[in-house]
Amino acid sequence: MQLSNLHIERIVRMALEEDLGHGQDVTSNLLIPAGAGASGVLRARQDGILCGLMLALSAFSLTDIDFDMTIEAQDGDFVKEGQIIASLTGPARSMLTAERVALNFLTHLSGIATLTNQFVEEIKGSGCEICDTRKTIPGLRMFQKYAVSIGGGANHRFGLDDAILIKDNHIAVAGSIDEALNQVKMLAGHTVKIEIEVDTLEQLQEVIDNGKADIVMLDNMSPADLKKAVKMVDGRMSTEASGGVNLSTVRAIAESGVDYISVGALTHSAPAMDIALDIDV
Amino acid sequence: MQLSNLHIERIVRMALEEDLGHGQDVTSNLLIPAGAGASGVLRARQDGILCGLMLALSAFSLTDIDFDMTIEAQDGDFVKEGQIIASLTGPARSMLTAERVALNFLTHLSGIATLTNQFVEEIKGSGCEICDTRKTIPGLRMFQKYAVSIGGGANHRFGLDDAILIKDNHIAVAGSIDEALNQVKMLAGHTVKIEIEVDTLEQLQEVIDNGKADIVMLDNMSPADLKKAVKMVDGRMSTEASGGVNLSTVRAIAESGVDYISVGALTHSAPAMDIALDIDV
């Protein structure tokens, strides 16, 4: 995935304005002369997968056009504690003003990429893929999903509009799985995929019999049931396990043979990765 | 703290539009008749401190004006697994459309309030207070800081503009701690507090000798050094410990006698609290 410049600029500008509040970095304005220069290096303080470098650098360049930046690592690189990510020189005042916003993006997105990567590594060789959910931090979905992809994960739908996901309540209103799928197949645009959530193997059989779903989400099933489910589906649609997934359960789930495992924690509970800006004024 | 309605409406509207993407909940539009009603309950799926209820409810009311809502718990309440937080009735389609945005706010902010509360409980009786930092998720700072206050924590400054925090780089440019403080005291508005960060007791002594700081941040000091620092300060300004704080170290730090402990993890690494919407269509 490539982030759009328009989206990067918009979100970074918003973050800078949030931090500036009424409009100034009062400390730096009082203590750092307008003309003073500084150099700095973005440096990992722990091991992890780097993500969000373009947002971090934009925080500096949107604050001041006079920064020179050299990139030493790329989004997706595994960086080690102490490793230099990028170095920059420019106005000292603006460097201090933009520092926190730059780091807030970088540490948050690298945290997501790193956690995603741990899940991905955990199921290595299983042929299964880790994917994200819509359980994201409001305002950052695109960027969080980008971080998941940088960490080696796949992206589930981006919103309510770009894929159909039929859940229990939709089925209840439609009357049955069969009716829900028929109705959706008839009415949905042909460029939209249809996914349906099931809790039991009986429900799964209904989905298989209907034949119109592209993906089935197997919700909160045991690895044993997942295995049966995969066998039942037999490649006729994609299978996705969800619910109760963590680093200690994910391997067993993956070995059930499902195609995808969706993990809300990637985006709603990833701890930040520690990255700092070492400044030399 | 009370959140402004204007800010709540703005952020919830943004989140709804993010989730709607090009503009529709395609699944619910296809499967739920326009006139169908539903009732639902927001229910805790784990113990924790509730936070963000007004944002969650706004997600429903901004999607559709036809919701009736009954509040069963308040921000700041400790809710138990299974406890009902609020119940709502209204149009089924809109309830499903707004569900994820409502929960994304509620689970994220309750996660922060809950983690904050764990820190607060950990140092109970010490006379010390837990506070937040500017290490927040871009776009949500006000709401995250609200969650910290709901969890029993105190708020550090909200941005670069509302308090002075002199760090090592500022001191380096100014020439010395003494010069930095003198310069700031002379130039800063009289309604703004002055905080300065020190790494050593020698630096602390300079700050004490100068006498112009309102708060001193004691960065990465051992509990033993913090104790000495508190003694040296002797009530002449507020003391704040920061760096390397986690749930297992915080008690020892608090017992050093410092007034405040600032914890970045409250806002950058709090796991979401599990809360769900149980819908009856």
Added chain:
Amino acid sequence: MQLSNLHIERIVRMALEEDLGHGQDVTSNLLIPAGAGASGVLRARQDGILCGLMLALSAFSLTDIDFDMTIEAQDGDFVKEGQIIASLTGPARSMLTAERVALNFLTHLSGIATLTNQFVEEIKGSGCEICDTRKTIPGLRMFQKYAVSIGGGANHRFGLDDAILIKDNHIAVAGSIDEALNQVKMLAGHTVKIEIEVDTLEQLQEVIDNGKADIVMLDNMSPADLKKAVKMVDGRMSTEASGGVNLSTVRAIAESGVDYISVGALTHSAPAMDIALDIDV
């Protein structure tokens, strides 16, 4: 499809502000007393499919909360010349102020729905569906696609993000149809459909052999070739004809057996439907 209230309000507010310019309806402000009332009826001046009523009514209610409105027809209704669509009573000044914006939405979207319906009627019984494209008027895509669906058409993708459409240039860079499809299948999220455009039956054969596309777009083929193409595909994926479609060619294309025909003219060249507001002051 149901339009989101948030999107309706945003676009109508924008349109009202555009028409108010510096901020006033100078004629009505000078001539209509603040307290004067009026009644009006929205009336079709030609036969057609009504679309956009909610936007039209929002133009009045966002200008002034004091309107009473009675709806006499619904989006999707075929209305005859002279037929009343809705009646409203309220402040005369605001009715005159909002009139043009209300009509601009209503006539434009009804024009699209009506044109779409003509295409749909033209191919009635063929089993084929008419769908739209991304050739839309900037800023109105969601609303124009809504109008297509109201007119009986289907919606193609809403943007660059919600489905994959591999065109000649993508194939050229990838090296071949086979490589393009393999690459996309491997990297794309599992909730996203893959469509590929082909110009010749040879290319189509490559797509069929590869087997990873969900939809094939048959670009600018004669009805005869389309017929061959449909036979070759034999139900293994959806088929979509595009290029050179107009009301006199569409029937022959539909009878080739393709599943979908995409028509750019629906959204880029639909003439407005004539609808007026008859006011009684």
Added chain:
Amino acid sequence: MQLSNLHIERIVRMALEEDLGHGQDVTSNLLIPAGAGASGVLRARQDGILCGLMLALSAFSLTDIDFDMTIEAQDGDFVKEGQIIASLTGPARSMLTAERVALNFLTHLSGIATLTNQFVEEIKGSGCEICDTRKTIPGLRMFQKYAVSIGGGANHRFGLDDAILIKDNHIAVAGSIDEALNQVKMLAGHTVKIEIEVDTLEQLQEVIDNGKADIVMLDNMSPADLKKAVKMVDGRMSTEASGGVNLSTVRAIAESGVDYISVGALTHSAPAMDIALDIDV
């Protein structure tokens, strides 16, 4: 007329964001390497008046700063089928991403300029001018009116605020044509022109007798009545015919001697002009 850069940038940015939806061109991101270059030419696929080139080019430059563009034709030029309008080289991925937005502006505005020009050509030599109305597509009024001027038409008022247009309902509330004109003349700013709409020659006589109008709009009159009207007015104010104007009626209307003919269809019903981007990757 010259379009303001601020307005161009705002509308093009909006259009790009609309097309990017959640934020990416998923096809191009998956298939086009970040470093790949491409060249392309904007080429007319039918004869017409070019309009909107600056918006089209902005779509590319706002997506990516690395485009080189050479302009081969200007807004207002009559371009022939096959003629090259502009050529560009730059990043292949961004060229594909921006293509549709660029073309949507260019084909829509050139369509309006071309249709306007047909009306203008139709009445050549009559001394009469074709002008637009407020019957525009919401959000694009300024750009549509620019296209009318590029096509050789004149601009009527841009909104409710920049000129007075007294219609039947205003007259009804004021009591009479005389009272309406007197009231407006007394209260309106001196920099604002006064136009009044009449349906009959009797009403026209009242307007003439009053003497305060700058322009009279002769609504839905036959060419014969228009001729009489022009004679009655005898140069004391501008005359504008409106209603029921199309390419087959416009010449007769113009020959009545009216100064202006306003045509809603220019902006609400102009078919797009076919223009394409031929890309070489």
Added chain:
Amino acid sequence: MQLSNLHIERIVRMALEEDLGHGQDVTSNLLIPAGAGASGVLRARQDGILCGLMLALSAFSLTDIDFDMTIEAQDGDFVKEGQIIASLTGPARSMLTAERVALNFLTHLSGIATLTNQFVEEIKGSGCEICDTRKTIPGLRMFQKYAVSIGGGANHRFGLDDAILIKDNHIAVAGSIDEALNQVKMLAGHTVKIEIEVDTLEQLQEVIDNGKADIVMLDNMSPADLKKAVKMVDGRMSTEASGGVNLSTVRAIAESGVDYISVGALTHSAPAMDIALDIDV
């Protein structure tokens, strides 16, 4: 003039957000219980012309929907020191939060209306009108011009787009007054008035000879020259004096017989009128 609700809401919301900064009235939140009520009266602290009441009241209602308000005076009323303008009851916390924004609008706009009125009174009986200019405070033009009209003044053009004003530099580029007027008359839309600025009676004669201007601005002329100018014009166009106008010079200027006198000070230098909110908690 009537202010549009959309514009009022937008500007008041902006002002409230500006005052709330990161998002709270920290004092009131800490000291006023959420449920506490209060009553208050808006009261003039000096004599003057009231203006901006709807903006002031919107500051309260946008902060909290639970206000009851009684209006005791209207925009345009001459209020005496001590006179009650409006009374309100509602939540104490929100009343205190909105107070300053409400007053900032009310005192600024009433200040403009009052100053305008002083100019208007000063030239009473002369038949001349006072009007404003584009020398306004950025962001508030519409509201400042509304205040001028409330104070009894007339409005000059609202922006660069709604009337033509030819100044010395335009004339210099065009070559001569005659050429400038001819060019503009030929190219401008027929709904737009043409004003031209002259410094000397010789220039005025050129304007008169040309005959295409609707208004002539007589810049920085003495009352004696203005008198000659009015005689020369002899009713063939509107005359407007500008430059060096203040309360002691305005009467003499008005008595020269010019139709309008434009005064920049009305909007760029009007002192605020003193109005307060007396609160009873």
Added chain:
Amino acid sequence: MQLSNLHIERIVRMALEEDLGHGQDVTSNLLIPAGAGASGVLRARQDGILCGLMLALSAFSLTDIDFDMTIEAQDGDFVKEGQIIASLTGPARSMLTAERVALNFLTHLSGIATLTNQFVEEIKGSGCEICDTRKTIPGLRMFQKYAVSIGGGANHRFGLDDAILIKDNHIAVAGSIDEALNQVKMLAGHTVKIEIEVDTLEQLQEVIDNGKADIVMLDNMSPADLKKAVKMVDGRMSTEASGGVNLSTVRAIAESGVDYISVGALTHSAPAMDIALDIDV
């Protein structure tokens, strides 16, 4: 204080769009050829303190990137009537388009800086400082406060969020000065200063006895009472006089020994400073 580029660009863009209305400078577009160049100088037409130069220059550079500008004076300089502030060369059309917006910022902010400076000069040598209030023009607070600082004044709080100011109504609800201060001290963040307003020396004594306020605002006291108040406070907190301050009273107030005098008139009633753009086309 340094203004943030982000804030400058946002406000200047807004002002340009306000002046352009529907989107064009109709006069310059009709009379100035696209390629014509011009040179101009910003020149003071009266003595005063320059302020807002960056905003003025941004008005030109945001309108057109092709301006060359040379700065001859800086914000804060005392400029004499006739002195050149900056010179610019660039496109004539854009120079005329941006002129008024540039001057509106420059004359308004220089007016504030100049008035502030008059107050500052008036109390020279007293050791007291002049500061601003929240009585500002909506939308311009940050810029007005910047102008106050440029004029030699100090800044009071920027909004409701960055300092606590306890007024009579807060005290009334809290029950007493003592309770209000205790409550605020206990609940407020440690980075926020506490100011309290008193009307009498008795109230002041309560504040002194409580000991928790950082600043006391002495409202509407006579110089004699202020003197007593300063003596009572005896350096234990900052003292601020407010109410009834003008250029003839300020010296006496300052000589009372108070630390700060807050003056609403600086931002709500400063007359514009006369500055012009002399253009050579």
